[in-house]
Amino acid sequence: MSNSNPLGDTPHARGTGAGSGLGAGSTTDQLTSRAHEGLDSLADRANVAERLVRNKAARVGEQANHAADRAREKSAQVRQTVSEYTGENPMMALAMAFFAGVLLAAIARR
Secondary structure (H helix, E strand, C coil), rough: CCCCCCCCCCCCHHHHCCCCCCCCCHHHHHHHHHHHHHHHHHHHHHHHHHHHHHHHHHHHHHHHHHHHHHHHHHHHHHHHHHHHHHHHHHHHHHHHHHHHHHHHHHHHHC
């Protein structure tokens, strides 16, 4: 017995030897190759999508930071304006605060 194959069959009988044409081995290789190509293509598309999402997230983050900066600046301006007004008109500011408190108390009782 010159064949040391544990199954006892010849390579030609399994369809993987020389001259077997499109045997099981080549079909499996083709399917494996196609599966790898498909996975590679899917991975490439996923990488592109990830880059797009990261870029969009970065732009949205920058826009949010700009909006927060503008809000802080506007808040500082309003604070400055209120501070100047109350310094120049303390009695009017006190009266407005009193009536605002009365109005809020009336709303809170309902």
